[in-house]
Structures are given as structure tokens and as C-alpha cells.
Amino acid sequence: ILNVEQSPQSLHVQEGDSTNFTCSFPSSNFYALHWYRWETAKSPEALFVMTLNGDEKKKGRISATLNTKEGYSYLYIKGSQPEDSATYLCASYNYGQNFVFGPGTRLSVLP
């Protein structure tokens, strides 16, 4: 089973700060990269599905980029708010494997 890594493991920022995290995934046989937000006691919620090298997607204050050649994706949050506090998960789908999730980045936004 191929490895998907995320960094940092956890992050504490002040309200209003911008932040970003990294997802590293196998570049060989890559097909799709998913980002999810998982708030405590709730269901994981899909943020983005990305497939093309150079893809950039945006939803409100959150955006993501994808580099399939080097195997990484960045998730950016502009002007963090307390309601952004959650665990952010990425999952890679590579041919010959099924979805492999990273361990997540736990974000805490302090008011």
C-alpha cells in the first residue's frame, strides 16, 4: 500500500491568520486527489477533487493546488476563522491501489 503523508500534524493559528498545509502522495499512476474537512462529531465533508497537474480550485477562503509530477498538493486558508477548526484530510487514488488517506492535519483557530 502506497503512502500518503500530510504536514504539519497539527497547527494552531490566530483568527485572521492565513495558513497552508501539504499533502504528499505517490506521483506514479496518479489518478485523483481528494481533500476533506472533518469537524469533531460531524461527517467528513468533501472540499475538492483534483485530477489535472496544475489544477487550482477555490471555495470561499479555501483554495488548493495540485502538482502531480512531484506528488504534492497544498491547501490554503485565507483569514482563518474559528469555524475553520477541523482535521483536514487528503486522499490519493492511484491506478492499482484504491483510495489511501493521509493522517490529516489538525487545525485549531484561536479567537
Added chain:
Amino acid sequence: EAGVAQSPRYKIIEKRQSVAFWCNPISGHATLYWYQQILGQGPKLLIQFQNNGVVDDSQLPKDRFSAERLKGVDSTLKIQPAKLEDSAVYLCASSLLPGASTSYEQYFGPGTRLTVT
């Protein structure tokens, strides 16, 4: 639209006992996934169904875990007998199109938190 439903939300059992989890996916979603999420780790795929057929169960510990998807809709995941290391959150997810399911987001249920003592 109604989301993915799971029950129970919480379950505490002793080791060597049996337990079953239920999932009702979003109506019309052909693909259904069961994941195991151990504290501090990402969700691990246990089994993927497409309609009522198994697509991938390579990471399902088949000596103790079983799953079925009746009539291509609801699904049940069973553990028999449970071990301490089975303590985890069990997530069910569904997605829309079978052929291109990897390009479509997965919709997750709230999960079942299992504690084995």
C-alpha cells in the same frame, strides 16, 4: 437530499463479542465504501462495493470482518469476534457514478465509534 446514515453512533463491547454496523447510502449512489479510522491515523479502506458486488476488499481482515450490501442499497459490516485493536471509528461513504467514482467526491456518514474493552 438526505445524507449517508449510519447506526449505531457509539458501541462498547468486550473482546471476543460480535458487533454489526449499518449504513444507508445516499439514494442513487452506486458505490459504497467502509473505512476504519484508528485514532491518529487516516481512514483505511476496508471494502468497496459497486451496486451489490465487491470491487476491493484487499484490506478487510476476512478472518473476523465481513460485509454485505443487500440489493445494492444498505450495507452491514460485522466483526466477529472483536479484538482490542478493532477500537476505531467506522465510516461509511457513498459516491455517485461507478465507472468514474474516483473523480467524484465521497459523501460520508457520521461514523460509528467502537470501543472494545
